[in-house]
Amino acid sequence: MTVFHALARLGIEGLVVVEPDQQFLCLGFFDDAKQVVDFDFCAAENIPVMRRELGGGLVLLGPGQIFYQLVIKRGDPRLPVPIADAYRKFSQAPLRAYKRLGVEVSYRPVNDIVTAQGRKISGQGAADIDRCFVFVGNILCEFNVKLWSRSMKVCDERFRAKLANTMEQNLSWLARELEEVPKPGSIASLIQEEFASILGPFEKKELPADVWKLADELAEELTSKEIIFMETSRRHSMIKVKEGTYLRCGVYETPKGRVLAEVEIDEGRIKKVVLALDATISPKYLLRSLSMKLRGVKFDFHSVAERLKKVMRSDQARCRGMRPEELAFAIVGERNGHYGKIRCNPRLSGPSLPHAGA
C-alpha cells in the first residue's frame, strides 16, 4: 500500500496493480483509530494496522483483493479537475473489467461500484499527494466479512452480529457472483487493459530503488503509533456499509437507565431500529411499537424526536426517567437543533411523558 504513496511523493506517474499477501486493517486519513479499531482483537490475531493518505473509512485488506492504484500528475489533461468527474472517469476501468469478468455492475456516485442486486462490490478512494492525484480501488475476489466486523470497535457486542449480517447482505465479491473466479494474474491484466483504454498505453517498468526505499520508510511511518493514534476531527457516529446505507450503534446513558439503539439507515431514512432499554417501560409492547413506528422516519434528531413524542403520547406510555429526546439522541447520535424541554404529566403516577402542548 505504500508504493503508490511513494510514487506520488516522487512525482512518478503510473498504475500499480497489487494483491496483498497478508491481512491488515487500513484506516482512512481522517479515521479516529481509537473509535473504530478493536486493537485487542487485532493484537491477538496479529492483524497489523496502518493509516493511508486517502479518504474513506476503515477497511480490511488482504489476499483475494486485487488493488489498482493510479498515480497521475495534477495538470495532466487526462485528469478531470472536479473530483466527482475524476471518479466517474476512472471508475470506467473497474466497471468494464467486472463486466468482462461476467458480473453486471453499475457506478453509484461518488465512489461505489454495485451489482445488479445493489450490493457493493468495489470501493474507491482518492487523494492529492504532493503534485499527484491518486486514485485507488479494488476488485474483490473474496472478502472475510466476519473478520472485518470482528476487527471493528463496536459500542456493544450485541451489535456485532447485526454488523456482520448487514455487511453480508450489502456487499459482494467475485466468488459470490461467479462459478469460477479467474486467477489474480488474469484479473490484473484485465484492469490494466481497461485503464489503458482510458488513459493510453502503459509501459511496464521495474520500480526504481528510491521508490522501494521511500515505500519502506512510509510503511514504518504509516504504521507508527504517532500516525495511527493521531488526532483527527472525525466523529464516528455511523458505519457506512455502502453509498446510502449506514449502521449505527448508539448508547445513551442517563442517571436512570441506559438506551442501546441499533439503527439501519437507508437513503437518509430509518429502515430498521432495535431498542434495548434498562429503564422500566410501560406498556410492554412499547419497545416494538416504537421500533415499528420509526421506520421510514427521516434520520435527523428533530424528525425522530417528534415521532417518538407522538407515539409515546398516543400510547399513554410511562418511561421512568426516559424522555423522547433521550431516545432520539441514542438513535441519531447528535442534536441538529434545539429541542424544547419536556415536562412530565403530573396526572399520571410517577414521572411520565408529556401530553400534547408540552
Add this chain to the structure above:
Amino acid sequence: MAQVNGCQFPDGLLYAIVEAKNVFVWANENSDETFTIGMVSVAAAFAGTLVSYTPKKTGRVIARFQSVAVVESSKWVGPVPTPLTGELVESNDELRKTPSLASSEPYGRGWIAKIKPSNLQAERESLLSAEQAANLMKGFIDRKNIVCPNP
C-alpha cells in the same frame, strides 16, 4: 467582485493561483499583522462538499505553498496550501465542527487558518488582486468546465 462561471473572487482579498502546484487560495490581512487564508470558491467547487478538516498544529512554521490543513470530500483527501510562509497561529474550530462551511462560505466562516507571515515583503508581490485572479483562472475554469454553485 470578479466572477467567472459563478466562481467569485471578492475584491479586497489577495490571491495565490498556481495551477501547476494545485494552489488556489486567498489571503486577507488582519489588523494584528496576521493573515486569514482560505480556499477560493473554484477549489471548493471542484473538491465537492467537505466532510472533514484537520489543520496542522499551531506554532508550526509552514513554507509558502506547503499544506496548512488537510481536507476530505467524498473519500478524496487533499492539502490546503498556504499562500505565505509563516507561523500557523490559529485554526478554525467552527470549521472542525462543520467542514461544509469551506464549501458553502469559502470566503467567510469557512476560512482555513491564520498565518503570521515571516517573509511578507518578498512574497506579497506575487499575490494577485481579485481581477487578476479571475483573469488568470478564466481559461482554466472554461477548459475544465467548472461551474461554481450559487453562494
